Amino acid sequence: MTHPATILIADDDRGIRTVLTQALNRAGYEVRTTGNAATLWRWVADGEGDLVITDVVMPDENGLDLIPRIKKIRPDLRIVAMSAQSTLLTAVKAAQRGAFEYLPKPFDLKDVVNVVGRALAAPKADPSFAVQSDGEEALPLIGRSSAMQEIYRVLARLMTTDLTVMITGESGTGKELVARALHDYGKRRNGPFVAINMAAIPRELIESELFGHEKGSFTGATSRLVGRFEQAEGGTLFLDEIGDMPPEAQTRLLRVLQEGEYTSVGGRVP
Template identity: 55%
Template sequence: MKESILLVEDDSSIAIVITAALEAEGLHVDRCDSIAGRDCLLASKPYGLMLTDVMLTDGDGIETLPPVRAAFPRMQVIILSAQNTLDTAVRASDTGAFEYFPKPFDLEELVRTVRQALGALDGSDLPDAAEDLGQGLPLVGRSAAMQAVYRMITRVLRNDLTVLILGESGTGKELVAEAIHQLGNRRDGPFVAVNTAAIPHELIESELFGHEKGAFTGAVARQIGKFEQAARGTLFLDEIGDMPLEAQTRLLRALQSGRIRRVGGTEEIALNCRIIAATNRDLVPMIAAGTFREDLYYRLAVVPIELPPLRERADDVEALSRHFLARAAAEGLPRRQLSAAGAALLARQPWRGNVRELRNFIFRLALLARDDVVDDATIEPLLASDNAAQRAGEPEAGIGNAAPADFATALDAFLIQARPEPGTLYDSALAAFERPLFLHALAQTGGNQLRAAQLLGINRNTLRKRLVDLGIAPEDALGGR
């Protein structure tokens, strides 16, 4: 009967827990611990759902699934695995599995998913062929946070839904976009990446949509834009939060209509590419501030994937470090091994630059280490040197110490609270940020206006006038210290 479930699990403790949870829901569960036992039970009666481990005593549960899927096309499959890599997640997805659960898993979530699988008429929206496409992808990590990312990736491989990848700088947003492209339906087409923040605002529309000869001064020939270059493939729009509003409007129109027009042209060209966007900025306050279009946000964020910072996946630091050491050796640097103590030290670091910072550090370590086995004694001096260099390059604590992204967040917050009238943004923002800036400069110089003006890079008389205009008294400056 449809509610009968087959559990294929060679870990008896896990099998007992799952069986008890499902039977408490009124479901009947048959258990076995091998592929041979699975095939025997499948031949004896129909099942609505099979839960199967990957590494079983007599073989790989995924590799042997295609004939089972062919013989029982309406039976749902949920895959359980301790081999928690993107490769495993993709292999599970390619079998047409209803869901993939990395171990350890949340038992309540598993029970809910079993109910959903049994209630689904047909979960075979993915191909039956088990094709191992995950090998060689540069996504490393088995932490719970990365498992959530892998599961989201597998959900978008067999469709063209627009994906918005969110995360701090250095978390690997472009790598995720490349993985979706390489594993998805459009892998035979081109992957075109565009950093929208690096394109001058006046050229961004021409870069994206192309232009006709004579469209503007300097347009001496027709140029094919990134949308057309990505035909039959994937267009990756990085740093989408930095796109100017006018270009956002044209991008929205293109996504809504499915057509573009080159700058200076009249011909409409049908889009034939998947769109993946990414940003390290928080778009919600930008929407409230009017600097990012809400309708464009919802067009892009059909499937949002949020990448965790490295500090929230410290369990992955060792695997990443060993991966980068191997990469460094492959690129001609000395071959190094990482000791347990060295791995533990690396896992304790904050890695504010995330995976990108770790990668650069490991390559530097591979170059400078004296011994083949790298331990904590070798790593500590290099970390100390890096930290000292960072401190030397940073301004003293205060308003000027904010990173560009932090300043943008502060400005967004100001815009939400102040809501300046149209045309008054410059004066309103200048007044809001100028006062704490002057107070900070005076506090740093002990109230000495000449030194404060020199610190700010302005004329002393200008400083005096602005202090009067802003109502800053000497005691305010000293108190700000």
């Protein structure tokens, strides 16, 4: 018979502990709660629990400082961080220090149960990278609405990956700000950020602009040109207005993204 997973919860708000316990009990989990970080640390060090839910602000220790300590002794233990400090920086810090997910307060109990289920079912992953900045003055995104909270959560997850990201939205809603946030707080922050407006490039020059060209590859190609993909190597390439690209260029771009390699115009070797 399989025993239910045990969830360890640390939050100095008794009301939060109560509602989380009730929701997770109904979902079939066993729950242990505490109002301080010290007790949570003792439980974790003793090998207890299958997943941790911890508040960021607690009386005896900041939850963001506790997360890497937990991951050091139990790297496979999933951690969900929650906080009323609903900013992008909080979400990013939580992810960078090893949290599986970040939940802004107030939260929907259904979201909590769903996150717990995903965390327990997720495959083991490598530890995340360390955060470098504690300042909020350079944050590219601000906002505390539920829509912004969801954006923060998604960004925090994506920043630890090398996935290609599609950013959609109406003109003027801040798509480039999202791209810059992914770069500035992500794994590739030490590399270049290269932005290009695809709508501003003549269609006959798009492939040359993106992938570069070799000397003599076409009339007027008097020297080798380094394309934007090569310029952004090790960093982030932001392609704005890709919907304005001609279909044949979009097809080649898709192939490049799928295969992870490209050939310059007139080149022979990827």
